Amino acid sequence: MEKVFIVGVGMTKIGRFYEQSGRELFSQALWKAIEDAGGVKPRALVVGNMMSSTLMNQDSLGALLADYAGLRGIPAFKVEAACGSGGAALYAGYALVKSGVADVVAVGGLEKQTEATTPYVTRALAQAADADFEVFYGVTFTGLNAMIARLYMQLFGYSDEDLSYWPLKMHEYASYNPYAQLPRKTSMKEILDSPVIADPIRLFHAAPIGDGAAAVILVRGEEKAREIAKAAGRDTLIEVAGVGMATDSVDIASRNNLVVMEATAKAAQEALRMAGIGVKDVDYAEVHDAFHVTGYAALEDIGFAPKGEAPRLFKEGRFQKGDKPEVNFSGGLKARGHPVGATGVYQVAEAVMQLRGDFPGFKASSPETALTHNMGGVSTITVVSVLRRWK
Amino acid sequence: MEKVFIVGVGMTKIGRFYEQSGRELFSQALWKAIEDAGGVKPRALVVGNMMSSTLMNQDSLGALLADYAGLRGIPAFKVEAACGSGGAALYAGYALVKSGVADVVAVGGLEKQTEATTPYVTRALAQAADADFEVFYGVTFTGLNAMIARLYMQLFGYSDEDLSYWPLKMHEYASYNPYAQLPRKTSMKEILDSPVIADPIRLFHAAPIGDGAAAVILVRGEEKAREIAKAAGRDTLIEVAGVGMATDSVDIASRNNLVVMEATAKAAQEALRMAGIGVKDVDYAEVHDAFHVTGYAALEDIGFAPKGEAPRLFKEGRFQKGDKPEVNFSGGLKARGHPVGATGVYQVAEAVMQLRGDFPGFKASSPETALTHNMGGVSTITVVSVLRRWK
Numbered sequence: 001m002e003k004v005f006i007v008g009v010g011m012t013k014i015g016r017f018y019e020q021s022g023r024e025l026f027s028q029a030l031w032k033a034i035e036d037a038g039g040v041k042p043r044a045l046v047v048g049n050m051m052s053s054t055l056m057n058q059d060s061l062g063a064l065l066a067d068y069a070g071l072r073g074i075p076a077f078k079v080e081a082a083c084g085s086g087g088a089a090l091y092a093g094y095a096l097v098k099s100g101v102a103d104v105v106a107v108g109g110l111e112k113q114t115e116a117t118t119p120y121v122t123r124a125l126a127q128a129a130d131a132d133f134e135v136f137y138g139v140t141f142t143g144l145n146a147m148i149a150r151l152y153m154q155l156f157g158y159s160d161e162d163l164s165y166w167p168l169k170m171h172e173y174a175s176y177n178p179y180a181q182l183p184r185k186t187s188m189k190e191i192l193d194s195p196v197i198a199d200p201i202r203l204f205h206a207a208p209i210g211d212g213a214a215a216v217i218l219v220r221g222e223e224k225a226r227e228i229a230k231a232a233g234r235d236t237l238i239e240v241a242g243v244g245m246a247t248d249s250v251d252i253a254s255r256n257n258l259v260v261m262e263a264t265a266k267a268a269q270e271a272l273r274m275a276g277i278g279v280k281d282v283d284y285a286e287v288h289d290a291f292h293v294t295g296y297a298a299l300e301d302i303g304f305a306p307k308g309e310a311p312r313l314f315k316e317g318r319f320q321k322g323d324k325p326e327v328n329f330s331g332g333l334k335a336r337g338h339p340v341g342a343t344g345v346y347q348v349a350e351a352v353m354q355l356r357g358d359f360p361g362f363k364a365s366s367p368e369t370a371l372t373h374n375m376g377g378v379s380t381i382t383v384v385s386v387l388r389r390w391k
Numbered sequence: 392m393e394k395v396f397i398v399g400v401g402m403t404k405i406g407r408f409y410e411q412s413g414r415e416l417f418s419q420a421l422w423k424a425i426e427d428a429g430g431v432k433p434r435a436l437v438v439g440n441m442m443s444s445t446l447m448n449q450d451s452l453g454a455l456l457a458d459y460a461g462l463r464g465i466p467a468f469k470v471e472a473a474c475g476s477g478g479a480a481l482y483a484g485y486a487l488v489k490s491g492v493a494d495v496v497a498v499g500g501l502e503k504q505t506e507a508t509t510p511y512v513t514r515a516l517a518q519a520a521d522a523d524f525e526v527f528y529g530v531t532f533t534g535l536n537a538m539i540a541r542l543y544m545q546l547f548g549y550s551d552e553d554l555s556y557w558p559l560k561m562h563e564y565a566s567y568n569p570y571a572q573l574p575r576k577t578s579m580k581e582i583l584d585s586p587v588i589a590d591p592i593r594l595f596h597a598a599p600i601g602d603g604a605a606a607v608i609l610v611r612g613e614e615k616a617r618e619i620a621k622a623a624g625r626d627t628l629i630e631v632a633g634v635g636m637a638t639d640s641v642d643i644a645s646r647n648n649l650v651v652m653e654a655t656a657k658a659a660q661e662a663l664r665m666a667g668i669g670v671k672d673v674d675y676a677e678v679h680d681a682f683h684v685t686g687y688a689a690l691e692d693i694g695f696a697p698k699g700e701a702p703r704l705f706k707e708g709r710f711q712k713g714d715k716p717e718v719n720f721s722g723g724l725k726a727r728g729h730p731v732g733a734t735g736v737y738q739v740a741e742a743v744m745q746l747r748g749d750f751p752g753f754k755a756s757s758p759e760t761a762l763t764h765n766m767g768g769v770s771t772i773t774v775v776s777v778l779r780r781w782k
Contacts, residue, residue: 001392001491021523044636046483053444053471057526059518060473060768063638067645073657075636077479077772080444080469082451088468091492092437092483098490100392101482101634127450132412135448243492245435245466247454254458266464377451381468 004097004240005225006216006387007232008037009349014181014212014337022056022112022213023068029213030069030108033349037217038231042106044096045076048089049341050376052078054124055115065110075102082128083290084376085109086214086344087245087383094243097218104224108215109342121209125340128377130251142206142291144252144378146198149293152259153200156308160200164191165315166292167204167334174331177361179346181210181337205292205334212339214346222390235391238352241277241369242386244270250380259308261379264301268373268384275369275386279303282386283367284354285325286347288375289332298373299327302384322365329354329362344374348385355389395488395631396616397607397778398623399428400740405572405603405728413447413503413604414459420604421460421499424740428608429622433497435487436467439480440732441767443469445515446506456501466493473519474681475767476500477605477735478636478774485634488609495615499606500733512600516731519768521642533597533682535643535769537589540684543650544591547699551591555582556706557683558595558725565722568752570737572601572728596683596725603730605737613781626782629743632668632760633777635661641771650699652770655692659764659775666760666777670694673777674758675745676716677738679766680723689764690718693775713756720745720753735765739776746780 010032012025026047034041045066052058062076081088086109093107113121125141134144153163168188174180186204194203218240219225225237246266249255256262272279279302287302289295296310304325305313313319319327330336330350333343351370353359370387401423403416417438425432436457443449453467472479477500484498504512516532525535544554559579565571577595585594609631610616616628637657640646647653663670670693678693680686687701695716696704704710710718721727721741724734742761744750761778 050450051444053442053518056522057518058522059441059471060520060641060771062472062479063768063771064521064641066638067640072640073637073654075482076638077476077483077636078471079483080450080471081453085468088453091466092468092470092486095483095486095490095492098492099486101486101489127444127448129451130455131448245468246464247457247467249458249463250451250455263464377454380451380454 001098002221004094005219006238006240006352007219007225007228008033008217009352010036011179011214011346011349012212013179014210014339016114017211018114022110023065025112025211026065026108026110026213027069030106030215033106033215033217036232038228040104040217040228041071042104042217044074044102044105046089046093046105046107047078048085048109048344049078049111050080050082050085051111051124051340054127056112081381082376083340084344084374084381084383085341087374088381090344090348090385091243091245091383093218094240097220100220103220105218106215107218107345109345110213111339111341112211113209114211118209133251140198142198142201145291146201148258149200149291152293155259158311161192162311163292164188166289166295167191170328170332170334173329173362174335177331177336180331180335181208182335201291207290207333207338210337210339212337212342214342214349216345216348234356236356237390238355239388239390240385241388242271242274244268244384247381248379250377252378261297261301263379263382264298264373267382268302271384271386277369282325282369282371284351284364284370285327286330286351287327287373289328289334290338295332302373326364329364344383347372347374351387355387392489393612395485396610397629397631397743398610398616398619399424399608400743401427402570402605402737402740403603404570405601405730407505408602409505413501414456416503416602417456417499417501417604418460421497421606424497424606424608427623429619431495431608431619433495433608435465435493435496437480437484437496437498438469439476439500439735440469440502441471441473441476442502442515442731445518447503472772473767474731475735475765475772475774476732478765479772481735481739481776482634482636482774484609485631488611491611494611496609497606498609498736499604500736501604502730502732503602504600505602509600524642531589533589533592536682537592539649540591540682543684546650549702552579552583553702554683555579557680557686558582561719561723561725564720564753565726568722568727571722571726572599573726592682598681598724598729601728601730603728603733605733605740607736607739607743625747627747628781629746630779630781631776632779633662633666635659635775638772639770641768643769652688652692654770654773655689655764658773659693662775662777668760673716673760673762675742675755675761676718676764677721677742678719678764680719680725681729686723693764717755720755735774738763738765742778746778
């Protein structure tokens with residue numbers, strides 16, 4: 001069967017864009033991706049988005065975004081998997097291309113959170129959790145993750161400071177990323193002085209609220225990909241070598257183990273199996289660090305680190321420049337930002353640019369194989385992709 | 392490439408189920424489909440839903456429904472395309488199976504509208520229209536369709552009564568359908584005496600608000616399909632011979648022509664092309680008649696009738712028992728009901744049963760080829776499938 005390649009990527013800066021609508025942001029990202037693909041127009045659109053229904057009062061989102069971008073008529077639909085919507089859109093878009101249902105597909109992601117004030121956004125984000133068995137009782141999404149962070153710290157003996165090396169480093173990376181929402185360095189003092197949102201999670205341990213849109217263009221078959229790469233002036237191809245998705249219970253009370261993200265492990269195994277490689281073959285990764293503990297757990301459950309050891313290894317310098325894998329040079333959700341349903345697409349776009357060598361921020365050491373890890377809910381819906389550079 | 396078959400279907404009765412949650416309804420439909428498929432369990436779930444975010448306060452819907460049904464862990468995500476969400480889920484699910492990303496996929500649909508009172512449902516339904524350029528000005532979804540109905544009546548010279556033969560017949564069909572929300576006959580007097588919702592659309596010209604869930608099981612390859620059919624005691628196979636999706640502008644003011652549903656025409660052409668047949672080869676169809684005018688326009692724009700003539704032909708007895716195609720023996724959205732994001736999956740399940748000869752309501756004349764037509768918005772997102780019976 002024909003292979004699937006990513007021939008173009010585009011994204012907006014992440015921020016609080018009160019003066020721009022969701023459709024405007026998305027159109028900018030999509031057209032950057034089309035231009036990056038030498039002008040090839042997608043014949044279908046799959047868009048990852050969580051909160052257009054609750055914050056933008058807008059359904060029919062796929063058609064709306066296709067039309068506004070000047071692509072009226074093409075097949076277009078929205079995929080929702082909470083914060084993993086972008087990854088899920090990639091999963092669906094990959095299948096559309098691989099199956100031949102469409103030969104050129106745009107996979108996009110959009111979130112426009114500044115349509116509402118923070119209390120409404122907090123309520124909308126909580127819809128990633130179980131409405132009847134969790135949110136009904138008043139817990140927020142940060143509250144759920146805080147319980148897991150506390151347990152993780154107790155089980156593995158980490159302090160507030162121990163876990164704070166993650167955001168410290170993410171802010172440093174983001175300071176080089178022109179698309180980042182928080183492109184500035186921070187200090188351990190600033191992190192530890194920042195207010196507690198939900199104990200033990202502080203403001204600087206959590207991803208910010210922001211708007212953003214990203215898109216990647218998928219095509220079917222090496223011949224088509226080479227033709228487009230040539231037109232775009234590139235001599236490398238980026239293959240989507242594997243995609244894996246797995247889920248878990250939405251309510252965390254019925255999990256087997258609160259500090260092991262089973263869906264992450266399953267999705268990673270599936271994507272690596274499809275790509276025919278092992279976890280040790282991954283050169284570069286973008287992982288879903290909505291909170292500091294999530295970033296560490298991702299490293300562990302993907303298989304990059306033994307359980308409970310990621311914070312120690314990270315503090316020692318692992319997963320940083322020159323290591324294998326290098327991780328989150330975008331700045332991660334923490335500092336690049338987390339435009340919810342778009343995040344999974346940002347990660348893929350960033351990984352593609354790192355593989356091509358043209359990421360305009362902190363550069364990886366010429367990786368050949370990259371992995372992206374995107375989650376919805378508290379590791380409820382996870383999508384992992386494996387991308388591979390061809391000569 | 393391997394073909395895709397539907398090996399099991401299941402649905403709940405449509406109604407106002409205040410005492411049941413969405414996850415309960417969906418689980419019932421999914422397990423009926425699994426049992427109908429001889430017990431084969433899906434390895435992925437794609438669920439069509441429009442309003443879980445607005446009416447159930449629930450995102451992460453795919454994972455939630457998979458877990459509640461006892462299938463924790465499988466890839467699962469929601470597809471949103473307004474009232475066309477069920478059709479869009481079929482489109483995505485077809486690609487997952489066809490590509491081999493998953494070999495057994497459940498495509499489901501769910502809507503739980505009785506979570507809220509009618510004004511809230513009306514507002515949520517309006518999110519199918521353009522939030523910024525239509526709904527902001529106060530129009531409802533029925534209001535938009537009413538403008539089109541009025542124009543259609545003026546252009547083609549039809550009266551209130553002329554268009555009312557559609558609901559008259561739909562109620563008759565629904566009276567035989569054990570799953571229908573309104574399983575009772577009506578009269579021309581009752582229709583014409585019913586209150587106007589948005590002039591010229593009366594209560595009996597519109598689909599009711601209701602809850603419901605449906606699911607179909609897709610598998611990859613004839614061998615697997617034959618094995619399952621045998622285990623389920625059937626000697627026929629149902630192939631998904633074609634799927635087509637197309638979109639239009641969300642706001643109707645920027646359409647080329649208000650009485651021609653261009654997305655319907657495009658999606659139908661694509662599905663028929665993929666199936667290698669013409670519109671004249673279709674024996675049976677389920678079309679999306681959210682309003683009487685929508686049903687007629689669907690017949691015209693799919694290509695079953697010349698533009699403007701469907702009401703006249705229907706009144707004369709065309710598209711009814713013994714004709715080619717026979718249409719909407721379920722009772723249609725009008726009387727079977729319209730559990731929004733599930734409707735497209737109901738249509739597919741009904742068409743499969745008509746092809747197999749085991750639909751428990753008004754029976755078609757042994758069709759070999761069936762077509763389903765599902766729309767989101769005012770013909771904004773349309774999905775057409777072509778199903779074919781194999782011996």
